[in-house]
Amino acid sequence: MNILFVYPTYPDTFWSFKHALRFVSKKAANPPLGLLTISSLLPKEWNKKLVDLNIEKLKKKDLYWADYVYISAMSAQKQSAIEIINQCKVLNKNIIAGGPLFTAEPEYFGDIDHLILNEAEITLVEFLEDFENLEPEPLYETTCFADIKKSPVPDYSLIKASKYNSLCIQYSRGCPFDCEFCDITALFGRKSRVKTAEQVIQELENLLSIGWKGDVFFVDDNFIGNKNLLKIDLLPKLIDWMQANGHPFTFSTEASINLADDQELMDMMVKAGFAAVFVGIETIDEKALEECNKVQNKNRNLVKSVHIIQQTGMEVLGGFIVGFDNDPSSIFQKQLDFIKESKIVSAMVGLLNAQKKSRLYKRLKEEGRIIMDSSGNNTDYSLNFIPKMDRQTLLDGYSKLVHNIYEGKAFHERAMQFLKDYSPGAKQKTKVTFTKFMALVRSIFIIGIFDKSRRYYWKLFIWCLFKRPKVFPLAITYSIYGYHYRKVYKNVA
Numbered sequence: 011m012n013i014l015f016v017y018p019t020y021p022d023t024f025w026s027f028k029h030a031l032r033f034v035s036k037k038a039a040n041p042p043l044g045l046l047t048i049s050s051l052l053p054k055e056w057n058k059k060l061v062d063l064n065i066e067k068l069k070k071k072d073l074y075w076a077d078y079v080y081i082s083a084m085s086a087q088k089q090s091a092i093e094i095i096n097q098c099k100v101l102n103k104n105i106i107a108g109g110p111l112f113t114a115e116p117e118y119f120g121d122i123d124h125l126i127l128n129e130a131e132i133t134l135v136e137f138l139e140d141f142e143n144l145e146p147e148p149l150y151e152t153t154c155f156a157d158i159k160k161s162p163v164p165d166y167s168l169i170k171a172s173k174y175n176s177l178c179i180q181y182s183r184g185c186p187f188d189c190e191f192c193d194i195t196a197l198f199g200r201k202s203r204v205k206t207a208e209q210v211i212q213e214l215e216n217l218l219s220i221g222w223k224g225d226v227f228f229v230d231d232n233f234i235g236n237k238n239l240l241k242i243d244l245l246p247k248l249i250d251w252m253q254a255n256g257h258p259f260t261f262s263t264e265a266s267i268n269l270a271d272d273q274e275l276m277d278m279m280v281k282a283g284f285a286a287v288f289v290g291i292e293t294i295d296e297k298a299l300e301e302c303n304k305v306q307n308k309n310r311n312l313v314k315s316v317h318i319i320q321q322t323g324m325e326v327l328g329g330f331i332v333g334f335d336n337d338p339s340s341i342f343q344k345q346l347d348f349i350k351e352s353k354i355v356s357a358m359v360g361l362l363n364a365q366k367k368s369r370l371y372k373r374l375k376e377e378g379r380i381i382m383d384s385s386g387n388n389t390d391y392s393l394n395f396i397p398k399m400d401r402q403t404l405l406d407g408y409s410k411l412v413h414n415i416y417e418g419k420a421f422h423e424r425a426m427q428f429l430k431d432y433s434p435g436a437k438q439k440t441k442v443t444f445t446k447f448m449a450l451v452r453s454i455f456i457i458g459i460f461d462k463s464r465r466y467y468w469k470l471f472i473w474c475l476f477k478r479p480k481v482f483p484l485a486i487t488y489s490i491y492g493y494h495y496r497k498v499y500k501n502v503a
Contacts, residue, residue, distance in 0.1 A: 085386025202235025323435020360388030418463020
């Protein structure tokens with residue numbers, strides 16, 4: 011069998027880093043880990059090829075070659091996925107599809123030959139058994155959750171690694187919390203299911219074997235869902251492996267804010283090589299936190315929690331949401347003040363949207379407030395429900411908020427305030443590479459000469475070069491991020 015994996019394009023969002031990637035000559039942030047895992051579940055004797063539309067075009071010769079086309083997608087990739095499906099249908103190609111998009115709304119994709127929903131370790135295995143017996147069904151789904159200790163090492167032989175800014179692996183699935191707006195617990199459950207430390211290290215060895223050294227993203231929705239197991243199993247072994255291999259990687263991941271409550275865990279993560287963590291702050295309004303059941307963020311000093319993580323030596327990237335029913339008209343200024351005080355440089359602010367598998371969608375549906383499907387992109391000024399706040403007031407407030415966060419002066423001053431006291435904890439490769447040198451040169455020309463924020467770029471550049479030279483590369487990285495954020499919000503505003 012010839013199997014063609016196709017990964018749809020992402021829209022231009024704060025999360026894509028599309029405009030930042032050009033500085034380092036990369037095409038995409040991360041490869042499609044789900045499809046790489048699927049590849050390892052298929053028979054070894056089958057021929058496999060990956061076309062990631064975020065880095066290359068889908069050619070007719072690839073489709074002609076394929077016996078089956080396998081598509082996986084997130085909700086934000088829906089439009090691109092539909093275009094791929096239409097291309098396949100024109101050529102009468104058999105399509106297999108799975109992943110969050112298709113699991114959330116399978117009824118929308120009735121023309122696909124085989125929908126493999128939920129977790130492939132269960133449903134794809136069932137499909138393959140039926141396929142071998144020449145009796146494959148059009149739909150495979152399950153209410154069970156997979157034992158990911160049996161999940162295979164992803165097939166990284168399929169990718170063009172040099173096209174990606176970071177590679178990725180997974181340690182756990184599921185989250186112990188149950189935020190109303192989030193669909194993770196519906197997709198993966200509230201129990202944090204984990205791989206063994208040996209599995210993770212085997213996957214890291216796999217990355218080394220293809221010549222990768224650099225950033226590795228743990229894609230877990232909440233890396234610290236099982237703190238005790240992290241501290242007694244994975245992190246001690248990961249620390250030893252990193253030391254034995256000369257610290258070839260720098261890690262980042264996602265975690266809940268209660269990470270700040272466990273100093274031992276933070277210290278171990280830093281020692282293991284974790285340099286950054288994305289934290290869902292969402293809102294600083296207690297009523298809104300109560301509304302969305304963000305219990306881990308309630309009744310705590312969120313600014314202090316962020317600073318604790320930063321002082322340990324890890325960057326904090328923050329996620330923020332506006333549009334909750336309990337949001338007061340002052341929420342936009344409150345969010346702005348918090349971001350400034352917390353010194354979160356990469357603050358990702360989006361509008362609330364109701365994903366189909368979330369409890370929020372169910373509640374709003376019952377209240378008659380759902381007006382359309384979510385685009386999956388919370389930065390494109392679309393709302394798929396009727397908000398309690400006046401719609402135009404909400405959109406205007408959001409627009410003003412992102413403008414004040416990402417505009418040149420505010421962004422560079424926040425970066426400077428953060429870098430004044432920040433000392434990275436994780437050991438990182440400081441060797442100047444050609445890619446890093448060219449990123450610096452491009453930033454000088456693109457931001458330092460032609461961008462409207464060039465004055466603030468040079469202020470940060472000169473200050474950091476003479477006052478904090480150890481974090482100078484990070485200052486340039488932030489300037490590039492800021493350039494990307496401004497490009498995105500100006501394109502969609």
